[in-house]
Amino acid sequence: MTIFNGHCHCGAVEWQVDLPQDAQSHILCHCDACKLQSGGEYTLNQLAPKDAFKLTKGDLKVYTYKGDSGNPVDCFFCANCTSAPYHHQHILGDKIVVRTGLLDGSKSWSQPVLEIFGKDKLSWQPQTAKDIVPGPPGS
Numbered sequence: 826m827t828i829f830n831g832h833c834h835c836g837a838v839e840w841q842v843d844l845p846q847d848a849q850s851h852i853l854c855h856c857d858a859c860k861l862q863s864g865g866e867y868t869l870n871q872l873a874p875k876d877a878f879k880l881t882k883g884d885l886k887v888y889t890y891k892g893d894s895g896n897p898v899d900c901f902f903c904a905n906c907t908s909a910p911y912h913h914q915h916i917l918g919d920k921i922v923v924r925t926g927l928l929d930g931s932k933s934w935s936q937p938v939l940e941i942f943g944k945d946k947l948s949w950q951p952q953t954a955k956d957i958v959p960g961p962p963g964s
């Protein structure tokens with residue numbers, strides 16, 4: 826396990842997350858929810874145990890929506906600048922989806938291991954991971 830630090834755009838919120846050392850690589854998500862929330866073409870993510878995430882400064886607000894599976898998804902974000910360090914898909918139980926692109930040092934990480942929700946990928950966007958699946962992991 827390796828501890829990574831992250832902070833939101835305005836600096837009001839800071840956090841630490843303990844990620845498995847052998848899994849620093851991102852999973853790239855092309856889904857439409859990620860597009861609408863980020864304003865970009867995809868997000869970079871990694872699954873982690875809920876207790877691996879610790880807020881070290883400030884507070885997060887919660888926005889809940891219905892995920893692709895029909896189950897609720899809680900999106901935790903800075904109320905001031907909207908950076909969202911993690912999501913909790915209820916279907917994943919005690920696991921959370923950490924936005925790894927918001928972690929310090931992620932620029933030097935290796936390419937994503939997997940792309941998910943490829944069905945929503947913009948036509949001009951090249952595939953960068955070895956594997957791509959049309960929907961959620963395992964689809």
Ligand SMILES: [Zn+2]
Nearest residue numbers: 833835903906
């Ligand atoms: Zn902020």
Ligand SMILES: [Zn+2]
Nearest residue numbers: 854855856859
């Ligand atoms: Zn997504």
